[in-house]
Amino acid sequence: MNEAFSFEDVLIEPQYSDIESRSEISISSRLGDSVFRLPIISAPMDTVTESAMVRAIGECGGLGIIHRYNSIDHQVELVASSAGLGIKRGAAVGVNGDFLERAQALVAAGARIICVDVAHGHHIKVKRALGELKSVLPSTVHLMAGNVATLDAFNDLSDWGADSIRVGIGSGAVCSTRVQTGHGMPTLQSVANCARSDRDAVLIADGGIRTSGDMVKALAAGADFVMLGSLLAGTDETPGDVIDTIEGPKKAYRGMASKEAQSDWRGSVSSIEGVAHVVPYRGPVSEVLNEMAVGIRSGLSYSGARSIQELQARARFIRQTGAGAVESAPHIKAR
Numbered sequence: 001m002n003e004a005f006s007f008e009d010v011l012i013e014p015q016y017s018d019i020e021s022r023s024e025i026s027i028s029s030r031l032g033d034s035v036f037r038l039p040i041i042s043a044p045m046d047t048v049t050e051s052a053m054v055r056a057i058g059e060c061g062g063l064g065i066i067h068r069y070n071s072i073d074h075q076v077e078l079v080a081s082s083a084g085l086g087i088k089r090g091a092a093v094g095v096n097g098d099f100l101e102r103a104q105a106l107v108a109a110g111a112r113i114i115c116v117d118v119a120h121g122h123h124i125k126v127k128r129a130l131g132e133l134k135s136v137l138p139s140t141v142h143l144m145a146g147n148v149a150t151l152d153a154f155n156d157l158s159d160w161g162a163d164s165i166r167v168g169i170g171s172g173a174v175c176s177t178r179v180q181t182g183h184g185m186p187t188l189q190s191v192a193n194c195a196r197s198d199r200d201a202v203l204i205a206d207g208g209i210r211t212s213g214d215m216v217k218a219l220a221a222g223a224d225f226v227m228l229g230s231l232l233a234g235t236d237e238t239p240g241d242v243i244d245t246i247e248g249p250k251k252a253y254r255g256m257a258s259k260e261a262q263s264d265w266r267g268s269v270s271s272i273e274g275v276a277h278v279v280p281y282r283g284p285v286s287e288v289l290n291e292m293a294v295g296i297r298s299g300l301s302y303s304g305a306r307s308i309q310e311l312q313a314r315a316r317f318i319r320q321t322g323a324g325a326v327e328s329a330p331h332i333k334a335r
């Protein structure tokens with residue numbers, strides 16, 4: 001049986017650095033013909049990304065992908081109303097029913113990135129969908145697809161026409177896929193395996209990222225971008241109202257395969273592979289993103305790297321023990 005490592009199982013060895021200021025460090029990353037100042041993408045989930053998130057994350061240098069759990073008209077409206085400031089807009093589609101018509105309408109409304117968004121991306125329906133999308137959409141449209149967990153899947157999706165690929169199955173904060181199905185792979189391991197690909201598809205680490213340290217590890221292991229759900233949940237720009245609770249203000253965050261999400265968007269429930277939760281309300285997403293950017297830059301400086309590419313070339317991972325993992329987080333004891 002192969003071993004597979006999670007974010008918490010590893011650390012990156014600090015190295016000599018001649019970087020005198022973090023302003024010398026670029027954390028920009030390329031997706032197709034666009035360069036993003038921040039290698040962060042917001043997840044296409046109905047408690048994470050609609051117009052306000054696309055605009056806010058776009059202004060901070062990242063990218064938002066509008067979720068597909070709505071009518072074509074509504075999603076088109078969300079794409080249209082997120083226009084602003086050279087902001088690139090992404091929108092998700094499925095692989096069944098109206099997905100081709102939906103994708104064409106989204107592109108007509110200004111989406112430049114179409115994300116084929118399914119739980120198990122290494123699937124014949126994704127192959128067919130990518131082929132059909134390629135044949136009807138302008139060649140300037142960037143096709144993102146996923147999710148996958150293995151190098152074979154990464155290579156196949158690339159060969160089927162995906163320009164970027166979401167890597168990570170079952171790691172997300174509100175995922176229960178592994179409990180329900182017994183399948184999955186720690187995101188960090190999937191990223192490291194997929195990064196061995198000789199294809200040039202962009203690699204997006206997706207699911208289970210809880211800190212800027214996890215982002216640095218994902219980028220060092222070979223990701224070009226990280227996709228975030230829970231770390232952006234609870235901010236002003238996520239859909240949904242602030243809920244007053246005795247523990248303070250909260251907002252909803254739920255897996256798209258949770259019972260609650262399925263019954264809202266599909267009217268019925270099949271395999272439940274996610275959970276619904278509330279998370280603390282956290283104010284403007286720009287503050288959260290700025291903090292992450294500072295953490296990522298600082299991470300690069302510990303490896304003496306001025307860019308994500310340099311980080312990938314230089315980073316040396318070590319495995320830590322359980323005691324090491326305890327030591328790695330604040331552990332002061334109350335006296």
Ligand code: XMP
Nearest residue numbers: 043172173175177208229230255256257274
């Ligand atoms: P984080 O950890 O950032 O993960 O909250 C976000 C990613 O979780 C995935 N996702 C799901 N996975 N069941 C799953 O197994 C679900 O219901 C579900 N909803 C979202 C998705 O890849 C997202 O980007």
